[in-house]
Amino acid sequence: MKETLIEVRDLTKTFHSDEGTTRAIDRISFDLYKGETLGVAGESGCGKTTLGRCLVSLESHDSGTITSRAGGSQIIFQDPYNSVDPYWTIERIVAEGLKDRKDAITLLEKVGLSRNEKDSYPHELSGGQLQRVGIARALSTNPDFIVCDEPVSALDVSYQSKIISLLEDLQEEEGLTYLFISHDLAVVRHIADRIMIMYGGQIMEIGNTDEIINSPLHPYTKFLLSAVPAPFEKKKEFQVLDDDTVSQGCPFAPRCPFRTEKCFRERCERQDRANGHLVYCHNI
Amino acid sequence: MNNILEIEKLNVVYRIPEGRRHVLRDVSLELKKGEIMAVVGESGCGKSTLVNTIISLLPSNAMIESGRIIIDGKDITNADSYELSSVRRNRLGVVFQDPFSALDPLYTIEKQFHETIRLTEKLSKAESHDKAAAMLRACGIKNAEEIMKKYPHELSGGLRQRVMIAMALINDPTLVIADEPTTALDVTIQKEILQLLRTLARERQLTVLFITHSQDIAFEIADRITVFYGGRIVEQGTRDDLFSFPLHPYTQALLNTIPSIRYGKNERKLMPIEGEIFSFLNETEGCSFAPRCPYARESCFNKAPAVREYNGHKCACEMEEKW
Amino acid sequence: MKRFLHNRVALAALIIFTLLLLSCVVFPLLGYSDYESLHLDQQYAPISLQHPFSTDNLGRDFFTRMMVGGRYTLGLSLVSTVLAVLFGTVIGTLSAYKGGLLDRIVVSLCEALSAVPYILIVIIIEVALGWGKGYFSLAIAIARMPSVIQTIRAAVLSVREKEFISAAKVLGKSDWYIITRHVMRNVYSTILVQFCSTYGASIVACSVLGYLEIGISSPVPEWGRMVADYFHLIQSRGHLVSIPCLFISVSVLCITMITNGLRDALDPKEYQHE
Numbered sequence: 001m002k003e004t005l006i007e008v009r010d011l012t013k014t015f016h017s018d019e020g021t022t023r024a025i026d027r028i029s030f031d032l033y034k035g036e037t038l039g040v041a042g043e044s045g046c047g048k049t050t051l052g053r054c055l056v057s058l059e060s061h062d063s064g065t066i067t068s069r070a071g072g073s074q075i076i077f078q079d080p081y082n083s084v085d086p087y088w089t090i091e092r093i094v095a096e097g098l099k100d101r102k103d104a105i106t107l108l109e110k111v112g113l114s115r116n117e118k119d120s121y122p123h124e125l126s127g128g129q130l131q132r133v134g135i136a137r138a139l140s141t142n143p144d145f146i147v148c149d150e151p152v153s154a155l156d157v158s159y160q161s162k163i164i165s166l167l168e169d170l171q172e173e174e175g176l177t178y179l180f181i182s183h184d185l186a187v188v189r190h191i192a193d194r195i196m197i198m199y200g201g202q203i204m205e206i207g208n209t210d211e212i213i214n215s216p217l218h219p220y221t222k223f224l225l226s227a228v229p230a231p232f233e234k235k236k237e238f239q240v241l242d243d244d245t246v247s248q249g250c251p252f253a254p255r256c257p258f259r260t261e262k263c264f265r266e267r268c269e270r271q272d273r274a275n276g277h278l279v280y281c282h283n284i
Numbered sequence: 285m286n287n288i289l290e291i292e293k294l295n296v297v298y299r300i301p302e303g304r305r306h307v308l309r310d311v312s313l314e315l316k317k318g319e320i321m322a323v324v325g326e327s328g329c330g331k332s333t334l335v336n337t338i339i340s341l342l343p344s345n346a347m348i349e350s351g352r353i354i355i356d357g358k359d360i361t362n363a364d365s366y367e368l369s370s371v372r373r374n375r376l377g378v379v380f381q382d383p384f385s386a387l388d389p390l391y392t393i394e395k396q397f398h399e400t401i402r403l404t405e406k407l408s409k410a411e412s413h414d415k416a417a418a419m420l421r422a423c424g425i426k427n428a429e430e431i432m433k434k435y436p437h438e439l440s441g442g443l444r445q446r447v448m449i450a451m452a453l454i455n456d457p458t459l460v461i462a463d464e465p466t467t468a469l470d471v472t473i474q475k476e477i478l479q480l481l482r483t484l485a486r487e488r489q490l491t492v493l494f495i496t497h498s499q500d501i502a503f504e505i506a507d508r509i510t511v512f513y514g515g516r517i518v519e520q521g522t523r524d525d526l527f528s529f530p531l532h533p534y535t536q537a538l539l540n541t542i543p544s545i546r547y548g549k550n551e552r553k554l555m556p557i558e559g560e561i562f563s564f565l566n567e568t569e570g571c572s573f574a575p576r577c578p579y580a581r582e583s584c585f586n587k588a589p590a591v592r593e594y595n596g597h598k599c600a601c602e603m604e605e606k607w
Numbered sequence: 608m609k610r611f612l613h614n615r616v617a618l619a620a621l622i623i624f625t626l627l628l629l630s631c632v633v634f635p636l637l638g639y640s641d642y643e644s645l646h647l648d649q650q651y652a653p654i655s656l657q658h659p660f661s662t663d664n665l666g667r668d669f670f671t672r673m674m675v676g677g678r679y680t681l682g683l684s685l686v687s688t689v690l691a692v693l694f695g696t697v698i699g700t701l702s703a704y705k706g707g708l709l710d711r712i713v714v715s716l717c718e719a720l721s722a723v724p725y726i727l728i729v730i731i732i733e734v735a736l737g738w739g740k741g742y743f744s745l746a747i748a749i750a751r752m753p754s755v756i757q758t759i760r761a762a763v764l765s766v767r768e769k770e771f772i773s774a775a776k777v778l779g780k781s782d783w784y785i786i787t788r789h790v791m792r793n794v795y796s797t798i799l800v801q802f803c804s805t806y807g808a809s810i811v812a813c814s815v816l817g818y819l820e821i822g823i824s825s826p827v828p829e830w831g832r833m834v835a836d837y838f839h840l841i842q843s844r845g846h847l848v849s850i851p852c853l854f855i856s857v858s859v860l861c862i863t864m865i866t867n868g869l870r871d872a873l874d875p876k877e878y879q880h881e
Contacts, residue, residue: 037549043470056777075777083770087792093771097778126560137774156326156561157497161541161554183471186500190543190554209548227475229500230545231527240472242426 004069005145005177006032006055011064013050024050026201026251027064027267032145037171037178039192039209041185041224047201048181052147055179070177072143078150080130084122090133091118097140107136112166128159135166145177152187164191185228189213194276197221200251202267207277217279220252250281258283287354288459288491289315289338294351296330296337298564305564307333307346309515310588315459318489320482322502322523325512326561331495334512335463338493339378340368356458373403377452381464383444387436393447394432397454404455416454423450424480442473449480453488460485460492466501478504499538503527511535514562514572516589521597531599534573571602579603610872617868624861627854631677639671643826651844663847664840673850676828680817681858683744683829684809690748691809692802695755700794702756703763704786713760717753725750725812726821733822743822747812751805762797766790796873803866807859814855830855 013025025047032038040048053059055066056073077083084093090113095104105115111132122130131151138146148167152160168191170176182188188195189209196206197220205218216222219238226238240255245264247253253263260283268280296308308330315321325331336342338353340360352361356375360368380386388396397416401407407415413432420428423446436444445465452460462481466474482505485492496502502509503523510520511534519532530536540555559576571577574584581602589600612618646666652658660670702713720728725747732746766772767790775785814831817823823832830851837847 043472053773058773058776073777075774077770077774079770083774085769085771085789085792096775096780128560134774137778141778157499157538157542158326158557158561161543162556164543165554165556184543185471186543186545189545189548190552191549193549213545213548223472225545227472228545229471229475229478229498229504231500231503233546 002033002036004031005034006070007065007067008032008055009065009067011051011054011061011066013047013054013059013061023201025054025061028198028201028203029064030196030203030206032177032179034144034177035171035175036193037180037191039188039195040179040181040198041183041188041195042198043183043224045200046198048198049149051198052149052179052181055145056147068145070143070145072141073145073147074138074141074143075147075149076131076134076138076151079154080127080134081122083134084130084137086122088121089118090120090122090125093122093133094136094140096137103140104136107140108133110139111136111170112162126159127155128162131155131159131163132166135163135170139170139174143176145179148178148180150182151180153182153184160187167191185213185224186230197224202251203278203280204252205277205279205281207273207279208275211275211277217273217277217284218252218281219256219258223255286317287314288317288319288356289313289493290352290354291338292352292354294337294353295349296333296342296346297349298343299345299347300565302565305567306349307515307564308337311351311515311517313510313517313520315491315493317491318485319508320485320490320492320494320506322494322496322506322509323512324496324499324502324509326497328514328561328563329512330515330564331512332463333515335378335461335493335495338461339372339376374455375458377455377457377460379445379448379452379460379462379465381467383441383448384436386448387444387451389436392433392435393439397432397451400451400454416450419450419454420447422484423447423453424476425450441469442476445469445473445477446480449477449484453484453490458491460490462492462494464495464497467497474501475504481505499527499542511538515564516572516600517591517598518573518601519597519599525595525597529597531597532573532601533577533579533603571600611868614868614871617864617872620861620864620868624858624865627677627858627861628681631674631681634674635671635678639668639674642667642672642675642828660850663837664844669847669850672828672833673830673854676830676833676851677854679823679827679829680810680813680831680855683740684747684806684813687744687747687751687813688802688806688809690745691751691755691805692798694748695752695801696759696798698752699756699759700763700786700790703760704767704782704790710760713756717756720749721753721757726816726819729812729816730821738822743816746822747809747816750812751809755801755805758797758801759794762794763790766793769793796869799873800866800870803862803869807862807866810855810858810862 009029010027011025012027015022015024040051042048050059052075054061056075091104094107095101098104105118108115108118113129113132117125152163155163164187171178180188180191192209194207195209195212197204197212197218199220204220205212205216212221213225216225223238223240226235239257241257243254245254247264249266250263250268253259256263262282268282271279271284273279291311291313294308294311295306297304297306311334323331323334337348348361352359355371358371360371363371394413394416398409398412401412401415416432417428420431425431425443425446439447466477469477478501481492484490494505506523508520508522509526511518511532513534519526519530519535526535527539530539537555537557541557543554557576562572568585570585570587571589574580577584584602589602591598591600649662649666650664652662654661658668658670660673663669698713702710728750729746732749733742736742772785772789775789813829817829817831818835820832820835823829825832825836833851834848837844841848
């Protein structure tokens with residue numbers, strides 16, 4: 001029924017530096033369906049940004065496969081000020097991927113900027129407007145699939161909703177598929193059909209947004225949800241341990257209150273629940 | 285006279301080549317002892333300038349045009365540098381957004397505590413060591429002895445912020461200013477830091493001015509909340525009042541514009557605030573929010589909005605029919 | 608550019624230096640070109656139109672020697688600056704952009720080269736390649752190149768991390784396109800500032816080498832060489848030494864001022880509101 005657009009299998013990416021090697025992504029597998037928004041949530045260092053960059057080939061992966069049926073892939077970045085060349089005019093930025101520069105105006109209007117802005121330079125626009133420029137540039141190649149890497153995190157709150165709404169409208173008009181990366185669970189909840197929770201380079205849990213938010217299975221998901229600030233919300237407290245042993249198995253094991261010795265030794269097998277809800281934990 | 289911080293009609297201007305621009309206009313607020321007040325606002329709303337004014341660290345092209353700031357009964361507006369440093373030493377504790385740049389990378393944590401303690405008390409190395417260790421433990425650091433031997437770069441972000449809080453509290457300040465202390469942190473660590481601040485505030489009767497850009501964080505931490513927009517206070521009230529009955533159009537719009545963990549896809553339409561954020565380069569005599577306000581009338585653009593108060597809930601808006 | 612013109616010191620420096628450079632180009636063309644014929648009967652001739660700066664101990668016109676000397680000092684160091692900045696930019700950019708083994712080799716070479724005193728480098732190159740104006744400029748250029756490479760490399764590294772470079776890659780742009788359209792535009796102010804500061808350093812290097820008679824020998828009136836030539840007269844005819852010294856100092860000072868002006872003009876610190 002659901003058509004798979006991108007199939008990721010056992011994707012691994014290791015970074016080498018002077019201090020040693022770090023596994024940014026550790027053998028992760030998932031499917032991305034056509035027309036959906038898959039939210040990727042997790043804390044810094046969980047590998048979500050590296051995953052996004054791998055999917056648009058900005059980063060090469062060490063092993064595993066990415067099978068894509070998408071006509072084109074694009075990416076929208078977090079920091080609107082760094083994602084445009086400060087010496088280029090807005091029109092030139094948007095036209096960078098176009099054959100005909102005239103189409104830039106159409107794209108600008110599509111993302112809610114006016115024709116008058118085309119000759120401006122980036123420093124004359126606000127963060128919200130620049131993020132629209134970044135979106136217009138991403139749309140210029142008519143992609144099927146867009147990685148949104150924290151597209152609203154650097155914006156002021158009164159611009160956030162506009163960018164979110166714009167992304168939603170564009171998805172409807174163009175039939176786009178999004179991988180929406182964010183550390184802000186409220187934003188992911190709002191925009192995503194499904195959520196993937198990552199920790200330490202591995203997937204902890206993946207499933208429909210409502211299920212993940214309302215009935216999380218993985219201890220880490222519960223912990224993460226308990227930390228989201230939300231007015232008037234009665235939250236379930238979730239205490240974690242403070243241990244810095246290195247785990248060969250589940251990356252969350254050192255802090256997990258339900259851990260067993262097995263968690264440190266063996267990687268968790270995937271457990272399938274109803275509605276495509278997958279969870280990686282030994283103790284459920 | 286149990287107000288720890290009193291700000292009266294404060295106006296701060298920046299001198300720029302184009303002339304003088306107001307960054308803070310008629311800002312008045314007071315904090316009672318033991319109260320946590322959150323200041324919420326977007327970039328350019330003046331919240332950082334407010335902090336810099338209180339700790340007297342305004343940039344050289346900025347000046348206080350009028351108004352008074354009274355900390356614990358002491359007027360610091362016209363104080364000389366000797367008095368100022370005495371106020372800073374004895375009455376103020378500041379927690380910055382980025383603990384890494386606020387701590388000196390060349391000294392161990394212990395050494396930095398020692399230097400801080402010595403500003404107010406003549407204690408021996410051993411005594412100040414014990415005092416610092418006790419404070420670190422109070423801030424939830426179990427292996428305090430070990431941490432004190434380390435350098436700032438050896439600590440994780442959350443730990444650094446705890447050290448920063450401990451250092452801000454070490455001299456028993458009467459007023460603690462926390463300037464976006466959790467913005468650089470992950471959400472789970474943010475929660476720990478917020479809980480820590482609340483616990484410490486309750487136990488030690490701390491008075492905290494908490495600056496943040498997020499109304500959700502403000503709700504988690506504060507007793508009362510002040511909302512800033514374009515250099516003015518637009519609304520001020522208890523946390524429950526403000527979230528249940530927002531009065532100012534800007535506050536109302538803010539609450540409807542951010543995604544919430546409670547509502548999923550298609551369950552709620554976000555209501556964006558039209559227009560661009562106020563920039564103090566385009567100075568106006570009227571209400572800063574008027575250009576974006578759906579209810580704005582002509583008078584809003586050229587007359588400063590009057591502040592009305594209802595049971596301690598203040599709002600600066602000319603829209604009388606809402607009252 | 609407007610910002611630069613508003614900076615009075617830098618503007619004055621630019622005018623003075625341009626006049627100096629122009630006069631070194633123009634006056635030899637107007638007949639002040641014979642710097643080497645001896646007129647032993649005209650020692651220390653009185654100041655006249657023919658001898659605006661009088662003559663030296665061997666009766667050579669001092670003004671002509673100064674102007675022609677300027678052609679050597681300013682000209683040779685200009686050539687070496689162009690060479691150093693041109694190759695330095697290409698090498699620095701490629702090294703930073705490509706990274707990997709190339710980058711490591713370039714960085715190590717630069718470090719090794721900057722550890723050796725430049726006079727030694729010049730001597731080695733001239734001994735190896737030969738003594739001539741061209742090799743002389745090349746030698747100074749090579750001695751100056753490490754610092755150019757290191758500066759350009761650092762600038763390119765910081766631009767390379769910007770997300771608009773990633774965006775261009777995702778749009779399928781080639782490295783050549785990204786370097787020429789994005790990277791160069793973003794480091795152009797660094798290159799300009801590097802050019803000026805390298806020019807200043809090259810003038811000093813050129814004069815020092817002239818003074819030491821390395822690569823340039825009498826009677827070539829290179830300014831540094833002239834200082835050495837007349838040094839034995841410093842007590843009786845001090846101006847013969849001090850005027851070349853003054854010209855060297857003024858040139859270098861002007862270039863330093865221009866560099867500072869450019870740096871301020873091209874690197875605008877916006878007003879910080881929050």
